[in-house]
Amino acid sequence: MEPQPSLKKKTIGGLVWSFGDLIGNQGIQFVIQIVLARMLLPEHFGLIGMILVFIALSNSIVDSGFTQALIREKNASQTDYSTVFYFNFFISVLIYISLFFAAPAISRFFDEPQLVSIVRVLTIGIIINSFAIIPKAMFAKEVNFKAQAKINLSSSLLSGGFAIGLALTGFGVWSLVFRQLSMNAIQSLLFTLSKKWMPSLEFSFSSFGRLFGFGWKLLVSGLIDTFYTNVYFLIIGKQYSTKQLGFYTNASRFSEIVSQNLAATILRVTYPVLSSIQDEHERLAQSYKSITKLAAFLIFPVMVGMAAVGEPLVLLVFGDKWANMILYFQLLSIAGMMYPILALDLSIFQVKGRSDLYLKLEIINKVSLTILLVLAIVFDLGVIGLIGAAILNTYIEFFVNSHFSKQVIPYPAREKLNDLLPVYVLSFLMGGVVWTFGSLLDTNLLIQLLLQVTVGSVFYVVTCRLANIKELKTVYGLIKPLLKKIN
Incomplete structure (x- = not known):
């Protein structure tokens, strides 16, 4: 059995490199x-969003749950x-052949002739x-995110430079296609x-049989x-214009840079670590909390802060032609704040080996989402709906x-709600202050954004200190050694 200090050191080391991967790789991609x-x-981004x-x-079918099974x-x-x-490999070839012949049908569904060759x-x-699934699983199993960070950084730089070069020479949507392909190949x-x-x-x-079981x-x-995460691209691409889908696509990717990538950073470190103590019930429960x-x-x-500064952020970063994505981005940021917790x-x-409950929950949650989506379509609430x-x-x-997690770990909804509510309330209070402060400013976008971020950061730290939020001390304890090195 691994002693606790070693486990803690492994977790923190993994988080540092995984977060470094997030900042470096996603920063470059951004x-x-x-x-x-x-x-x-x-419209170019809309075409990619359609598929x-x-x-x-x-990609989910190719993996087939084996990565998590191998890590566990x-x-x-x-x-x-x-x-x-x-x-x-066999499944990936089979799927490619299927999509190759299905490309004309996909093109007709969206009424976009270009999609045949793009698909x-x-x-x-x-x-x-x-080809990368097994090496990735091995690195994750070892909680070795240093190597992954370097690889992701290199692939982002090289593929990004290639795509920009293609865009400059007039390749249009194919710049986005070859950016993704070159990144896949380099990784x-x-x-x-x-x-x-x-x-x-x-x-x-x-x-x-054992792993697939x-x-x-x-x-x-x-x-x-995966289907429900991407079903919005399908619905918007079919019901609305390619241009609207382009706005949604970039708004979605922009908001996901933080929510889903931070969630992925936390999960890819904590899953192998928590799996290593899966039989130590009390220790596992405390670590999970x-x-x-x-x-x-x-x-x-x-996430709340991103929504609050959405207007200057989008206009400054993307330019006036992307102004229609501002509200999409703000709402998607609010939607994404709960994603890491879920x-x-x-x-x-997965850690406790209850993939049956995992599947049951996915079905229940997606049935409720289906009902809500159908209502939004029936009442013609548009993309906002x-x-x-x-x-x-x-x-x-x-x-x-x-409700279901209490079957595997003692952390009921009431206790979890009590733990999360203070930070939740303070975050929205901070967001309100930041948005109000920004609406009163009459200056250029960059200065407005910097002032709003500064006010929001100070307000959140101060209120967390006054409310005695313990996680503030935890974070300070993690960055204190770095601050000492800088000084």
């Missing part, structure tokens, strides 16, 4: 996205890894991605070279979640997840 948005048209659901679903497996063997690799080229990335190559792992010439039906429920859950409260402390104010809730079922349905459903999911 800058590249801005440059491309200023060079290209909203995101197909690519996301395909305490003594995964070379046979296990090789078996999963061959399955991943056939962009989905090659599904096969390329399959897969670097992950393979860094891990120095090669599959053996063996396929074990015993390994496959855990992973298939995660596969179904992942497919459901601490992580949940810390995640809320960091993410709630950031993701943590679901991860605890669709986003409103997502916001409402996050709170429904919170209570549903909390």
